[in-house]
Amino acid sequence: MEKALNYKNLRLKIGLELHVQLDTQHKLFCNCSTSMKEKTPTNTVSRKLHPVASEMGGIDAAAEFEYLRDRAFIYQVFNNESCLVELDEEPPHKINPEAFDLALQISLLLNCEIPNEIQIMRKVVIDGSNTSGFQRTAIIGLNGHVVYKGKKIPIAQVSVEEDAAAIVGDENGNVTYRLNRLGIPLVEIGTGVLEGYTPAQIQEIAYLIGVMTRSTGKTKHGIGSIRQDMNVSIKNGPRIEIKGIQELGILSKVIELEVRRQLSEKVKEETRAFNPDGTTKFLRPLPGAERMYPETDLLPISISNEYTDKIRRDLPEPWTRKVERFKVKMKLPEGLATEILNSEYLDLFEEIVDKTKVDPTIVANTFVSILKDLQRREKVEIERIPENRFMELFDALDKKKFVKEAIPQIVKYLATYPQDGVEEALKELNLKPATAGEVKDITKEVLDKSANMPFEKVYGIVMSKVRGRIDAQDVMKVVKGMVKK
Ligand SMILES: [Zn+2]
Numbered sequence: 001m002e003k004a005l006n007y008k009n010l011r012l013k014i015g016l017e018l019h020v021q022l023d024t025q026h027k028l029f030c031n032c033s034t035s036m037k038e039k040t041p042t043n044t045v046s047r048k049l050h051p052v053a054s055e056m057g058g059i060d061a062a063a064e065f066e067y068l069r070d071r072a073f074i075y076q077v078f079n080n081e082s083c084l085v086e087l088d089e090e091p092p093h094k095i096n097p098e099a100f101d102l103a104l105q106i107s108l109l110l111n112c113e114i115p116n117e118i119q120i121m122r123k124v125v126i127d128g129s130n131t132s133g134f135q136r137t138a139i140i141g142l143n144g145h146v147v148y149k150g151k152k153i154p155i156a157q158v159s160v161e162e163d164a165a166a167i168v169g170d171e172n173g174n175v176t177y178r179l180n181r182l183g184i185p186l187v188e189i190g191t192g193v194l195e196g197y198t199p200a201q202i203q204e205i206a207y208l209i210g211v212m213t214r215s216t217g218k219t220k221h222g223i224g225s226i227r228q229d230m231n232v233s234i235k236n237g238p239r240i241e242i243k244g245i246q247e248l249g250i251l252s253k254v255i256e257l258e259v260r261r262q263l264s265e266k267v268k269e270e271t272r273a274f275n276p277d278g279t280t281k282f283l284r285p286l287p288g289a290e291r292m293y294p295e296t297d298l299l300p301i302s303i304s305n306e307y308t309d310k311i312r313r314d315l316p317e318p319w320t321r322k323v324e325r326f327k328v329k330m331k332l333p334e335g336l337a338t339e340i341l342n343s344e345y346l347d348l349f350e351e352i353v354d355k356t357k358v359d360p361t362i363v364a365n366t367f368v369s370i371l372k373d374l375q376r377r378e379k380v381e382i383e384r385i386p387e388n389r390f391m392e393l394f395d396a397l398d399k400k401k402f403v404k405e406a407i408p409q410i411v412k413y414l415a416t417y418p419q420d421g422v423e424e425a426l427k428e429l430n431l432k433p434a435t436a437g438e439v440k441d442i443t444k445e446v447l448d449k450s451a452n453m454p455f456e457k458v459y460g461i462v463m464s465k466v467r468g469r470i471d472a473q474d475v476m477k478v479v480k481g482m483v484k485k
Pocket residue numbers: 027030031032081082083084085086183
């Protein structure tokens with residue numbers, strides 16, 4: 001086994017940069033959909049990019065490096081998910097107000113100061129992932145913090161920016177990109193220098209920042225929806241940038257491997273790409289300071305103090321607080337509380353818990369495990385069920401029209417017959433709750449035929465007749481009282 005590292009003595013310094021995709025209806029600078037559902041491109045367009053000197057003069061070293069590779073770029077075009085803006089043939093439209101407000105919310109949740117004027121900038125990117133050769137970005141928040149174990153973690157800045165096109169192929173110097181990801185609003189969160197933390201703690205801090213952005217309820221889910229870049233350095237060493245970490249759970253391992261690499265070889269400042277096994281490989285020299293210049297197609301945006309105050313008043317409850325409320329007030333186990341927070345049914349869950357007296361654990365469990373189980377094992381098409389049916393379902397459960405054991409059966413019925421309501425389902429499935437008297441009668445019938453049948457067998461037969469209509473514990477009580485010892 002390798003010797004454990006003493007990160008304190010090594011003076012480990014980390015800078016984190018999180019990129020979170022916002023789940024807005026439209027892209028940041030055009031009206032295209034952000035849903036990324038279209039699988040087949042309608043067309044492809046081929047381009048070559050050239051670096052241009054920025055207004056400050058000189059060509060950026062990182063940009064020049066990409067240029068020297070002299071590549072051709074092929075862009076896949078989509079019907080509703082790309083337009084002339086993505087192709088750089090039409091100027092950007094005004095910034096999407098939904099994305100702008102979400103970025104403001106996130107900045108305020110991270111305790112940032114909001115500048116009175118927002119200047120949209122162009123950041124030089126000529127790996128082809130932006131057709132224009134630059135990415136539009138704007139700083140929305142500055143000098144914030146989050147509290148981690150009683151300590152203030154500095155948030156240097158929060159920006160809203162366009163996502164880049166996703167690479168789908170690289171053959172003989174021809175790189176293919178899909179244009180549907182280009183222009184999706186991202187929030188970029190950069191921390192200050194984090195010193196005095198272990199890699200495991202850094203991972204928890206990254207998770208905490210991610211959770212704060214999720215508080216808005218308007219961030220995308222799934223792989224690639226949160227991506228991270230990171231600066232890593234140790235005592236007397238250069239700063240190394242690692243790009244494109246798509247999984248939070250691997251962060252501490254990436255840091256440890258990078259520190260070991262820096263200790264074992266002579267390293268120079270550079271940008272490295274992340275490999276799935278946690279190691280990294282050289283990508284390009286570090287970008288210089290000439291990467292940014294103002295976007296001339298768009299005017300600066302003024303934000304009044306009144307506007308910021310309004311956003312501040314309407315801020316969503318931070319997830320850190322919400323998870324505590326779920327655990328303490330609703331008595332959800334930790335795992336279930338986190339799962340329902342990450343679920344697409346979060347809003348519905350809260351509405352149901354608010355309007356009915358059903359045990360929150362039953363409601364959460366339905367959304368995070370029963371629905372998933374039915375989808376996976378029985379191929380039930382849950383998405384066919386209209387959303388208001390779930391409120392109907394728990395309202396009926398609240399009024400004791402059926403017992404909780406019947407939930408899977410009813411959900412399955414509702415997915416099969418989406419036009420039917422819960423009342424019809426109960427009738428069709430014959431799920432009127434069974435009374436203790438009914439269970440007694442069935443048990444008596446079984447025992448009349450075979451008086452010496454052992455308890456387990458009697459219980460099994462009775463259960464098969466009343467399953468889903470009465471709590472199993474109640475059946476057990478009745479049967480136990482009637483079977484001879
Ligand atoms: Zn577009």
